[in-house]
Amino acid sequence: MKWAMVAVIAASSALADVLQSAGMKEQGEIHDFRVWMAGGHLARLMRSRNMLASMGSLAVSFFVFLALISISELSFAVPATAATYVLETILAKYFLNEHVDWRRWAGATLVAGGVAMLML
Amino acid sequence: MPKVPLLHPTRSSQNLRTPLFVAIVVCGNLAGNVLLRAGMGGSTALPALAPTAYLQALLNPWVLLGVPLLIVGLAAQLALFSWADLSYVAPVTSIGYALTAVAGRLFLHEPLSMTRWAAVFLITAGVALVSGTVPSTAGAEIYGARR
Numbered sequence: 001m002k003w004a005m006v007a008v009i010a011a012s013s014a015l016a017d018v019l020q021s022a023g024m025k026e027q028g029e030i031h032d033f034r035v036w037m038a039g040g041h042l043a044r045l046m047r048s049r050n051m052l053a054s055m056g057s058l059a060v061s062f063f064v065f066l067a068l069i070s071i072s073e074l075s076f077a078v079p080a081t082a083a084t085y086v087l088e089t090i091l092a093k094y095f096l097n098e099h100v101d102w103r104r105w106a107g108a109t110l111v112a113g114g115v116a117m118l119m120l
Numbered sequence: 121m122p123k124v125p126l127l128h129p130t131r132s133s134q135n136l137r138t139p140l141f142v143a144i145v146v147c148g149n150l151a152g153n154v155l156l157r158a159g160m161g162g163s164t165a166l167p168a169l170a171p172t173a174y175l176q177a178l179l180n181p182w183v184l185l186g187v188p189l190l191i192v193g194l195a196a197q198l199a200l201f202s203w204a205d206l207s208y209v210a211p212v213t214s215i216g217y218a219l220t221a222v223a224g225r226l227f228l229h230e231p232l233s234m235t236r237w238a239a240v241f242l243i244t245a246g247v248a249l250v251s252g253t254v255p256s257t258a259g260a261e262i263y264g265a266r267r
Contacts, residue, residue, distance in 0.1 A: 017206055024201035025258075038195070045198075085211055092207035099257035103249045104207050110246030111211045117239035118217055 005068040006083075009061050014087040016057035018095055023050030025096075082115035138255045141200045142209075146216045148193025153220075155186030204255040211250040218243040 024030075027044055045051045089108040093100040159182030177183060200209050218240040224230040232240075 114242030
């Protein structure tokens, strides 16, 4: 059961980041960072199906994480987030058509290993 | 004379904006989490199904300072996603994990075992590798971006 929850957390948080990335690129590159422009950016984001789906996905990740830490130690639950770095790289390559060279694969794997080891 | 946005990017500012926004994401999350932890430090564990306890925690001054910083970090990450790849942003912003461990050792004198030093080294090496790549490899046109 615990491992099924870990899989759901990793998958839903990676999916949320993929949807956010796709949603932001759909809106186009942000050039204007004046504070009073934030409302306009936010209003456009709220109309994006990708951004709305990413919020749903983040909510799933958050509530399953709460359920996981209620039945297991935090030191077990937190390293679960490490797997998302590799999963996000795979999704970025196949769903976002990013060019992932050996440095990005190696980098994501090292980061995932490092984050998992930090909790030991 | 045409009206140009005050912060419209020039070539040199475009080169600097990715590291600048990565720094904002990392610092916003780091400082926000430290303040949340400081705010929650004295309180007892929150019961899972008691919304009033969460609302009370939100009124703590440290938490009130920490939440806007986390929002700034999230906004900077969304802005980064508008031009940089996910496979670049996700690993590079993970340097916050290593900085948190080292800051705990330096400022709070928390013990850092050999395993944790090795973890800090692995994360730093991974970030260095990814940050050597071009931030954006996927053309925005595949998403039908608005221009």
